[in-house]
Amino acid sequence: MRTRIVLALSGVVVVLLGTPTPAWAHNSLRAATPAQNATLTTAPTQITLDFQQRIDPAFTTIVVTDASSRRIAATDPVVTGATGTARLTETLPNGSYLVAYRVVSADGHPVQGSYPFTVADPTAPQVAPPTPAPAAAAAPDDRRWTWLAVAAGTLATLAGLVVVTLIGRRRRARPAR
Structure with a gap:
């Protein structure tokens, strides 16, 4: 017995x-355009985030803010499979920007993060250097x-x-x- x-x-x-x-391997950002810490010579017209797994269109948020934490006007994200894209509806002047995102994966797990990029167009008028954006707090380890x-x-x-x-x-x- x-x-x-x-x-x-x-x-x-x-x-x-x-x-x-699905909960064993949570979703994560695979690639982004513009890329993290990129310095661009031309202002982007959209933000594209590519994740490792499908994301839920109903729970996808992509926000861009400038160095003074002012939100940049953009369309609601369009989601196709594991990719979310938000079109910027205003032209970005030279400066530092922060992309923040929050998505929900197919396994129901929320994923959020942020990263900076810089626009440094040599043909654009020069502006005073902005105050750097505060660093985002790291997400807790859910493992x-x-x-x-x-x-x-x-x-x-x-x-x-x-x-x-x-x-x-x-x-x-x-x-x-």
């Missing part, structure tokens, strides 16, 4: 730890929560197996009436 329990528990652990799910969920699920499964085994033993130990 103990051998069966050990084999059953081992099987459950192998299945829980060996089964990949610890994934492992906590896996551990809790494993413990719940093991507890369930123990309860089922104990109930089975009690039923066999009772005399028939």
Whole structure:
């Protein structure tokens, strides 16, 4: 009987730890145009963000701000698969800009981040150097929560197996009436 329990528990652990799910690999930004920390000689007309997995169009936000945190006018993002694009509706003068984004992946996990770029068009009028944009806070590492969920699920499964085994033993130990 103990051998069966050990084999059953081992099987459950192998299945829980060996089964990949979408939450194991959260989405992340693969590429961006303009690129992070890029210095452009021509102002961009759109922002394009390419993620590793599909993103939900209903929950995709792309915002561009200048060095004084003023929001740059842009269209709502258009999403195709894993790519989101927002068209800028005003011309960017020389200066520093911050692209901030928030998307929801196919697995339901929100992903957010930001990065800077600079416009330095030599033919544009020169402006006073802007105050650098504040650095964005790093997103917390969600992997610890994934492992906590896996551990809790494993413990719940093991507890369930123990309860089922104990109930089975009690039923066999009772005399028939």
